[in-house]
Amino acid sequence: MSKRKKIIKEAIDFIYERDGIVKPEAVLGYAEPEDSPIHKYFEWEDSKAATMYRLNQAMHLIVEVTVEYAGGERQAYHNVVVELSEGIREQGYFPVEVVTSDEDKYRSAVAALVADLRSLQKKYEELQEMKELINVEKLDNLEREFKKG
Numbered sequence: 001m002s003k004r005k006k007i008i009k010e011a012i013d014f015i016y017e018r019d020g021i022v023k024p025e026a027v028l029g030y031a032e033p034e035d036s037p038i039h040k041y042f043e044w045e046d047s048k049a050a051t052m053y054r055l056n057q058a059m060h061l062i063v064e065v066t067v068e069y070a071g072g073e074r075q076a077y078h079n080v081v082v083e084l085s086e087g088i089r090e091q092g093y094f095p096v097e098v099v100t101s102d103e104d105k106y107r108s109a110v111a112a113l114v115a116d117l118r119s120l121q122k123k124y125e126e127l128q129e130m131k132e133l134i135n136v137e138k139l140d141n142l143e144r145e146f147k148k149g
Helices: 003-019 024-031 046-064 096-101 103-123 128-133 136-146
Strands: 066-069 072-075 077-085 088-095
Touching: 003 024, 046 077, 077 096, 077 103, 088 096, 096 103, 103 136
Parallel strands: none
Antiparallel strands: 066 072, 077 088
């Protein structure tokens, strides 16, 4: 475990022991004093924090856009990583139609999906239902086929 993860874990464990539950508000309160071990993991300059918050709001607006189709609605934009030139990559949102018709963008979207599924698998690995929900062999095959590189 990295030093950062150890510090954060200890803080979160402390808050849980103190409160019996961990809420973001409690973590922020614990981090506010400058001598808090997790203080440095927050942006305390209000103008920077406000910009970061607004960027987060902008991302939520982008993913809120949907398009209608015969079976209902689906997200209109996908977040993918594109290679602009040799070794220079950029992450951004593209219409689903563009992602599904461009091989590089499609491969990036599938690689992101595989990463998301792996993250969910790891997060909930102790739940039997998750083991039954995700076909690990198929996920392994997808990962090999669409690995970002």
